[in-house]
Amino acid sequence: MSEPKIIGIIGGMGPAATVDLFAKLVEATGAAIDQDHLRTLIDNNPRIPNRNDAIAGRGPSPAPHLAAAARGLQQAGADFLVIACNTAHAFQSDIEAAVTIPFISMIEATADAAGDVDRVGVLAADGCRGAHLYEHAFGKRGVTTLFLDDETQAEFMKLIFRVKAGDMSDAVRRRMESLALSLYARGAKAIIAACTEVPLVLSADALAVPVINSTDALVARAIAFAKA
């Protein structure tokens, strides 16, 4: 087997979600000794401007910062890139234009991981929805996407920012579960945890409906790509 590829993670959006991605990557590698693990370079840059505000036209673009992080990781030796943030995939073309190494999409990995379903409920941040990332990815696959209505979406965003502030309390977990169940009640055959903060407070076994975790989907694809 050839030497595994070096993974570059553009992180910090938010930092706890980056820790979660890194932890799952180490755990899922399933190595018996240090030396069998994958080399991973991380730029955890929480100062990248808010993606949701930029997509809504209310704030500066994170694109130059994401491109700079991508270039820095390639320069440091990364063989391919991932981002620990679904919404930031709205700027994927800016990242790809900045480097000559492949970019592995969390959106595509997650849409593939959903498997054979005709309708999914997507828990995604405003910017991720505004950029139609999952609508397009599932649309290509002939899968209908359901999203929260305006009122519950506003509540969802408040929960996401509570998680970013470190609140992973039972109250937050229960509210996240009930938002997921509202999509199930409307006919979703699977719930897509399409924001990297969601799995921090919504475990796959908390609900009777399957939960597809975007972090897990990206981790599985990144490990396979690194070892290919």
Add this chain to the structure above:
Amino acid sequence: MSEPKIIGIIGGMGPAATVDLFAKLVEATGAAIDQDHLRTLIDNNPRIPNRNDAIAGRGPSPAPHLAAAARGLQQAGADFLVIACNTAHAFQSDIEAAVTIPFISMIEATADAAGDVDRVGVLAADGCRGAHLYEHAFGKRGVTTLFLDDETQAEFMKLIFRVKAGDMSDAVRRRMESLALSLYARGAKAIIAACTEVPLVLSADALAVPVINSTDALVARAIAFAKA
């Protein structure tokens, strides 16, 4: 306040200990929004040769790899460096010679964190003991260090390698607690978790004797230094 400094983490020794350091850094920063967190660059390089074997004269030196990681992190923008591995501090001078940015020692941070005690029990890997890192750090402070005897040290090393292989079972936890208690029985006023794998299976509240966690000590110092 001036812009906080960028932290560079030389990691991968082992990867789970690096995840733990990163997680504690994010948690201890206590920021309300992404943008208030600290920028952190991580080179999680598990392929760095085994430190214990090198110090025992049984394997290649990790020094050139540690120096290369340090240079890469400085080049990527780190303002100071830390290592998520106590034993690797045996090569601190090689790292410092490779860069022009400060290096914050986990050994010194931990010895300071032990506070006003006259005798400590140190749970440290073979290489960390062989290089006398804690013996010297506590010696300077007038504190006596107790270590495991040869037989229990061999068992300790087996536990560490089980943790590195992902085994954080109750059996491993109970054995680690009993090794810590054997040092307490010999008169240690505090137990030093002087290997970054130890806190993964020994929580501070598991024992009646204070446990000084080297990861926590380094995190506290790194945050203070970044914000100074």
